Amino acid sequence: MIRISIDAMGGDHGPGVLIPALLTVAQRRTDVRFLVYGREDAVRPELNKYPKLAAVTEFFHCDIAVRMDDKPSQALRHGRWKSSMWKAIEAVKNGEAEACISAGNTGALMAMSKFCLRTMATIDRPAIAAIWPTARGESVVLDVGATIGADAHQLVDFAILGTGMARALFGMERPTVGLLNVGVEEIKGQEEVKEAGRLLREAGKMAMDYHGFVEGDDIGKGTVDVVVTEGFAGNIALKTAEGTARQIGGYLRAAMSRTLMAKIGYLFAKGAFDTLREKMDVRRANGGVFLGLNGIVVKSHGGADAEGFAAAIELGYDMVRNGLLDRIEADLDLFHARHPQATRSSELADEN
Amino acid sequence: MIRISIDAMGGDHGPGVLIPALLTVAQRRTDVRFLVYGREDAVRPELNKYPKLAAVTEFFHCDIAVRMDDKPSQALRHGRWKSSMWKAIEAVKNGEAEACISAGNTGALMAMSKFCLRTMATIDRPAIAAIWPTARGESVVLDVGATIGADAHQLVDFAILGTGMARALFGMERPTVGLLNVGVEEIKGQEEVKEAGRLLREAGKMAMDYHGFVEGDDIGKGTVDVVVTEGFAGNIALKTAEGTARQIGGYLRAAMSRTLMAKIGYLFAKGAFDTLREKMDVRRANGGVFLGLNGIVVKSHGGADAEGFAAAIELGYDMVRNGLLDRIEADLDLFHARHPQATRSSELADEN
Structure with a gap:
């Protein structure tokens, strides 16, 4: 049985898309249980219409809902300990659920997830990973916007996190990994990307196959299974691709x-x-996965409809089913056992 | 009469696409003259087949051709003063031509252009501008890969350069300008983007209408006429969009x-x-324009066919015809007359 905690108050539609999404998931994944957090008057009446769904769902009333335009600091201030978003995350921390899904605002969800779940021991910063449809299938692209900028060690962490996700989702033993870069030689800057490339090349036996640098057009080609970049370029790439698809x-x-x-x-x-x-349906690939935390959190698109929200829930379900966190922790242990200096420098960076 | 100097030896096809491209342009722009630089044996026989074209073309033999895989430093070392690429750029410097077109390698072309033409007095760094087809028409996006990273003053320079290009190409008096950013509030880093936004907001009367921040999906929507970013994110965005279009x-x-x-x-x-x-034809929008130099240089795509190369030549022609450099210099003078401190700090940055 896999238990999923759900913030019912996030997203542009709030609980309106929630019940149909839960119905869809409960039909397709028969061993799922839901813990739903939200306002009683908004959720309970709808839920009670579907006795079969109600039978696999536990509902918890929360007075407070984080608003879509709350800044992360505001959300933390008035929503910590008591909002539906916080409670859904906390269920993962307390072991009551294996993954948390919210369509609430990304900044608030990341701030609360970091505060509540904390990052994994050897990870400086969490990343948001997207599943990117490619000409060859699907790839994992991270970071698509958790933080701006990343040093070489953080990029290596992202590579390990993304590898774990590709292994858990795509059922592959050694995903190929590329570092997003620009093609022109001898260009100044981005020393951290070059350094990350050196670290990955020299990392020795890992659960990934390091391919080298890739460029923007390699993402859609599916040149590699995991594309690693820092959050500014990653977010720009993701939104530019979405915009281009809509334009065409x-x-x-x-x-x-x-x-x-x-x-x-x-x-x-x-x-x-x-x-x-x-x-071309973006709903099929809905869901940004927060990686590097002590727990699985999936951010559904704020404008997702029921099918999109269901896809985000199933993404969380599939990662739990396939042991995402265990795989990541094993990969991190393997890397850090071989590279004690990487551990040290990442811990130093954490103290800054 | 507008004179265009052409490096005949660049690109994947070399002179093979050159003659058809020149024929096309000479038919559509009757007051154009070509100065063509390349190897005699490769270009002259083809050229002589078309007497009308030969009549508007001056050919200059050059022993040396910059290779597509030359690093910029190699290209400068063995191609300066004598390669077809250098000679084509030098024709602009000497006033023999008004714009230079090359399909040669971007890094070498930029290095030689900087060395030969120098940047404009108040500009730290040149930028490469792309013409981006949007749902509303076309926008200018820069920098798409001249350099990585940009401080606030350089981003403001790019805004002024891109404004000049939009004014010259699209015939608009006050293009709208947006700074490419990510949507999440309170995210750390990218202080330079915020600072550039402040500078543009407070710049007072200029030839542009500053819109504010835009995100990746705003580029394809055509939310603004000019999208400003540093070269790493800009290059990733451009190539990601190209990849997505090909994928679809x-x-x-x-x-x-x-x-x-x-x-x-x-x-x-x-x-x-x-x-x-x-x-969806990328050939129609072929041509990266080098902005911020004392002269117009257009980089055609290395794999461009005759129609694509013709589009790049016509892009150079149109910018000369519409007084690109004069517009940019007037805009720069206007900005720096009002912001003497911006001039000072950019000159200081130049000394670093």
Whole structure:
């Protein structure tokens, strides 16, 4: 049995998409149990309509909901110990749940997760990992926005965290790993990326296959299973790709409705367009995974609908099922046993 | 009459795409003259086949060609003073041409351009600007890879340079300008982006309309006419968007050839698909523009075909025709007259 704690008050739709999402997941994953945190009047009446769902769900009333526009510090100030977001995270800390899902605001969720769960012993900073649909399948890309900037040791940590996630999700033993970089040689700066490359190349036997540097267009190609970068470039890359996909979708819709011939063609090819739409559907890859914490937290997109929110819950479920945290801890132990100096320098960095 | 100097030896195809490209441009821009630099045996025989083109072209033999895999320092060492790339740039410096086009390697072209043309008096660093097709038309995005990292004053310089380019190319008086950033509040780092935002907000009357921060998905939306960022994130964004467009193009081709119905639909909608392909055609937006130098240099994509190379030449032509450098210098003078402290601090930075 896998228990998932859920912040019912996050996201643009609040509890509106929650119940259909839980119904979907409960149908597809029969050994799941939900711990749902939110306002009684908003959640309970809907939940009670579905006795089968209510039977696998425990509901906990929380007065406070973190708002989508709360700054992380505000959220911590008025939501710590008592908000639905905090309570859902705390359930993971207390061992009442194995993973926490929230569609609430990213900054607040990360701040609370760090405060409540703490980072793993040898990890300086958590990262947010995205699942990126590629021409070859799916890749893990991190950090897509937990923090800006990363030194070489933090990039190596991200590589290990992302490897663990790829191993748990894609069922591969040795994912390939690339460091995101720009192509021009001898360019100044980004010494930390070069240094991280050196560390990974020299790391010896690990659960990953270090590929080298990759560029922006390698992400969509699926050149590697895990793409590692710091949070500023990673966030820009993710949002730029989303924007480009939407832009092309707009072109396509406009082109297919412009002439009668195009409209007829669209009708014939509708099945193909449906397949394409499914391929481009961001809901299927919904969910930013917080890695490097003592617990699994998944951030669902704020605007996700029921299918998207269900995908985020199932992402958390699958990572628990496949032993994500154990894999990461084993990989970290392996790396640090071989590189005691990396441990030391990361601990020093932590003290700054 | 506008004179364009051309490095005939750059790019993956060398002179093979050059002559068709020149033919295309000479047909569409009747007051253009070409100064072509390259190896006699590679260029002259082709050129002589087209007397009309030969009549508007001056050819100069150069023994040395910069290789696509030369590092910038190597290229400078063995190609300075004598390579076709150097000679084409030097023609701009000597006033023999108004713009230089090369499909040669970016790092070498930038290093030689900086060495030969020097940066404008109040500009620390040049930037590479890309023309980005958006849902609303086109935007200028810079820096897409000249240098990594930028302080607040350099970002403000980029904003002024990009504004000049948008004014010259899009015929607008006051382009809107946005600083690329990530959405999460209170995130640490990127102080330089915040500081640049403050400087632009307080800059008073300028030829731009400062919009504020934009995120990755705003680029494709066309939220602003000019998107400003440092070269690492800019390069990653550009290549990620290119990769995403190619990836979706692949999905589309696969979807349209999978079933008979889809194939029939494709035939009906072929006109619409052609329009779409044209919209997604990266050749139309080919050409990275080097801004901040005392002269116009356009980098064509190394793999560009004749139509793509022609687009890069016409980009250079159009910027000369519309007085790019004069506009930029007027904008810089206006800014620095109002902000003498910005001039001072940028000059100090230059000495570091």
